[in-house]
Amino acid sequence: MSSFKDLGLSENLLGTLLELGYEQPTPIQEIAIPQIINYENDLKAFAQTGTGKTAAFSLPILELIDNESYESQAIILSPTRELAIQIAKNITDFSKNIPGLKTVAVYGGASIEDQIRTIKKGAQIIVGTPGRTVDLINRRVLKLNSIQWLVLDEADEMLNMGFKEELDKILAVTPETKQTLLFSATFPKEVEAIAKHYMKNAMEISAGTKNVGADSVSHEFYLVSDRNRYSALKRIADLNPNIYCIVFCRTRRETKDVADKLIADGYNADALHGDLSQAQRDIVMQKFRNKNLQILVATDVAARGLDVNDLTHVINYKLPDQIESYTHRSGRTGRAGKIGISIAIITAKEKRTLSSIEKIINKKFEQKQVPNGREVCKNQLYSLIDKVHDIEVNEKEIKEYLPDIYEKLEGLSREELIQRFVSLEFNQFLSYYENTQDINEDGSSKGRQPDANFERFYINLGKKDKINATKLIGLINENLKVRNVEIGKIEILNNFSFFEIDKNYLDQTLEGFKRTSYNGRNIIVEQAGSKKGSGKRKKTKRY
Structure with a gap:
């Protein structure tokens, strides 16, 4: 070199x-x-x-x-x-x-x-x-x-x-x-x-090779139902006590929701998204760079440009709309000669997207099983013991207290001391995971589980109209004339497409696309069918 x-x-x-x-x-x-x-x-x-x-x-x-x-x-x-x-x-x-x-x-x-x-x-x-x-x-x-x-x-x-x-x-x-x-x-x-x-x-x-994932990053996925996605995230975090990671979400709302849940559940986490002021973003990033945060929950846009060399994991809470973005997400870990792990939490419906990503990065994802309570507790306990073993004892500071401590613990054997110490530190954790269920899925597709916060729409434009996700987002923003509306999942098919909008803007969406056109073609926007997995669409409110 x-x-x-x-x-x-x-x-x-x-x-x-x-x-x-x-x-x-x-x-x-x-x-x-x-x-x-x-x-x-x-x-x-x-x-x-x-x-x-x-x-x-x-x-x-x-x-x-x-x-x-x-x-x-x-x-x-x-x-x-x-x-x-x-x-x-x-x-x-x-x-x-x-x-x-x-x-x-x-x-x-x-x-x-x-x-x-x-x-x-x-x-x-x-x-x-x-x-x-x-x-x-x-x-x-x-x-x-x-x-x-x-x-x-x-x-x-x-x-x-x-x-x-x-x-x-x-x-x-x-x-x-x-x-x-x-x-x-x-x-x-x-x-x-x-x-x-x-x-x-x-x-x-x-x-390196174009469009191929970095060799320093391994790729794993966990297969769960949509309702168990957050539980899987928690177990993955708990399985890795020293985790230092970015959790990628698709929308600002999802980012806030996941971060709020993690904080409420006692995790050392915070969120980074477009609704934060620059001063707020700087504070969050400084805390993360200083490792005062273990988990940063972020959107793709908010996380661009993060220069953090020691990330152990990147977790895709949901896969990105643009599958090429996965390369950027996974590239946040495994930097500066370090080894990193990129994890995808997916449902059976998303396995096809995962296959597309594998073709882009020219690497295979390894399927992992969401750990059960016993596995999580074992890792947490051993991590605690390692910390106790490696702690540097400052005898000068504690010397004056030691005689009283020895007197209070007199009569307890070495084994009893260890058992009581472990129980004191660990009982709550053991209790939480005592009766946990297996949340792994078998891979069979059971239909799409829509996000309750979004309304799904059909639009009569697709790949043949040279529409992609970016152009569709532009059309939505142009015709809604409302700032900062959450846009959910986008599916571009050959002759038509589907997109999700904050359910509070259902009427504005339908009204906004009245008498609109794209490249000379009249646009039709309808609510997509509400029956799960049907793929059908309603005939009402057509514009």
Whole structure:
């Protein structure tokens, strides 16, 4: 393996990397850094989440950038504010010994006036989310006419989140002479289309195989009924006393619900979702990074950009709507040379989706049995004993109390002391799991169990109309004209589709799609059949 010195970096940057504890480049850094420094070709780079992509594109830019000019020379786009903040922080750390070099993060959920003032003072590197970047361009504050490097980080996720229009606007105001660097964990057709349209003579590099899960992550699934999903989550957490994980949910409502239940049941957990202010999100993330939280419950969008190296598990409470997103979820664990486990809690109905994910990541899921109470208690008890065995005794602090303690415990044998200690610490846990039932399913599909919080709708648009989940979400938001409505599961079929909406917005949904069309075709929206597993739809309230 090469050293950072072999990659063409200056002594200034090498000294900074040494200060920050960077010893050896990762495979993507080893390939990308000299490529960007020595060649002006555009670059398509594949690397899994957590493999050091930020350093791979930022270090060569810092090597080449003109720190004496205050013009913006590099624009880095990321799908979420968390990722934008993290990238900007990393670049600030890397450039701390470069005089006059300024990096600014621009993103929604924070004061645009403060960001405008910072940009006007001069910043060579801008890191932004697509929406806020377009806003600043429209306000004629952010000028990209001198841009030499455009980085699209997590390009696949930006497209999944519906940012194609914003990307088009941003790229249109950058000079043709720039070097475009596209980094992505997966390369779906939409990303290839962006590369083909906006990149010239692009080199392609890869640290791994496209669209394949990381080797450091193993994949497991537990098969349960929908009503036992939360119970399975608790048992998985209890089976792993030292768990440090992200639990992924599909909606904000589900995230809140799961986190609230975990907290009420005594777990060290909290939630991260779109309804939190930036200050609240920062507090939750700081607690999680400091390991004051063991379990973070989050949506896909909220969890993008989390840079936490020691996660033991990622748990998919529900599989993502966009199956490519599974790669990003699982990539949160198994980082920085560590081993991680990605778990999916699924119902029989979701086994087909799991098979599709296996094809994308080119790895098989191993089916595990939800543990019974005896297995959970055994793991918890042994973990407790290990902690007692390994605890460092501070005899100086407890010395004065020991004579009285010895006197109170006089007459108890070693065995009796251990039994009483275990009972004191463990009786409540043993009682909870004493009569637990087997909640594993046999794999037979018993029909779809709808979420009671959502109403299911039929729409007469499908794959043949070139509809995907992102476009359908856009149509729903456009026609409902109501902000922050929860959208549940989406199923895109050939000739029609199904989607779920917060049941409180049933009438607004039906009313909103009256006399609407898509590409010249009249849209029909109906309530889907209420009979479980029927697949039929009602003939009432048709528009």
